[in-house]
Amino acid sequence: MNWRRDFIPPTALIIFLILSWFFVTKVTGLKPFILPTPLDVIEAGLRTRGLLLDAIGTTLLSTAIGMTLALLTGLGIATLMDLWPLVRRALYPILVASQTVQILAIAPILVIWFGFGIMPTIFIVVLSCFFPLAVSTADGLTSADPELLALLRAMGATRRQIWRMVRLPAALPSFFSGLRIAITYSVVAATVGEWVGGSSGLGMYMLRSKNALATDQVFVAMLITTLLSIALFMLVYGIERIVLPWYYSAQRKEQWDEMGIY
């Protein structure tokens, strides 16, 4: 990554936005419970840091469990859809429908089934994250060049060998795109889950702060959620670049650069 080019612009923009925020609160003199200043927010974060650290731990745990299950479900569904076209046809509409389910509508049901706690949260993370994984992986598995498959067949490869040598590696870039989307949703999904059906975590922290009209703390929770999402996104991106060196090869980047659209 080119730090000067890729890092400075967003940092500058963020600093500008924070300064504007500061400026607006000062000029308008809004009450802190309507719009706290950046300093209020930092102060609130430090004041409640014990609570916050606990909450972050809980939320990250739910996110990790949820993402693991989402990965298993997503990859499982993608594999099934790939092996049996009938499964694909039968399942696809249902998968799409699952994404239109309103979390707020199913939350009470989840609470009735599992009680307040970590289970509804995990369920909501899985529901929000398995879909991009399943779709991107299923698409990736069909992205291999048919002529390539024919070549391997002509060389005497079995179906299993073709899967391992061609179809699986060809699916990886697409899978990672899905993973990046899923991981970005995951933390927010966890906090929403905690808000509607949890007993602890960042979502609960946010809900309690809201009920206490501690707007500065709501901002703290939002900020931390965002930072966690970005960190996880970067983590996946880093893993991707290690796992797919050929995809991020210097030549490829150069070609994009030459076209001026990288």
Next chain:
Amino acid sequence: MSSPCIEFRHVSKTFAGAKHIVPALEDVSFVVQPGEFVTIIGPSGSGKSTLFNLCVGLFEPDKGEILIDGERKRNRAGMVGYMPQRDLLLPWRSVLDNVIIPLEIQGIPRKVARQRALEILPHFGLKTFENEYPSALSGGMRQRAALLRTWLMGRSTLLLDEPFGALDALTRKELQNWLLTVWQEFSRTVLFITHDVEEAVYLADRVIVLSPRPGKIKLELTVDLPHPRHQSMTTEPEFGKLVRELLTELGVNT
């Protein structure tokens, strides 16, 4: 006497397209003997690639039969070396790991396969390139890698589908000479598709000419030039005569 490497007996093949049926090959019969270098030439769409796809068992003929090494096999996959028109290297594998694919298919452990490939890599002018990704290679190098991959299938018969079709004239001439050298050195049998008349004559012991769709064999031309070939031969009258004969047959001559 050993049996022919490849024998086509009255082979016909028709494809069912989206709108209409396409007769690709009609009553094609020919024989390739061990050690021969045979080129196939014909206009685009005359069924040249289809011939190869039938040979390697990607399709079955509608009529007629195909014999490999004198045997009529139901499953012909993996019996002859096959290099398709496009190089089809896997972008996520290094050159070395690309060329060992046929060995892996045969169940040879990667380490052993790599060792074997490394020994022969210099013959293919790929030394020092083994760890590159295909995207870093020039067109000529990619063709060499695809050829080595075909080679490592370990079959005595090689089917090469326009291997040099997309290369610039200089690289192409260089690779032609090189191919003739390895063909002689390792005594293989080669069936080589081209749409270049001079290339067809320069490489071959025999040229098979296909008619426009549906492909039928119009002519088999024996090339009586001595081996090893040299680029200087292309200016000799004998060479020019053969080229003119082919051009006339293909309907391009004045």
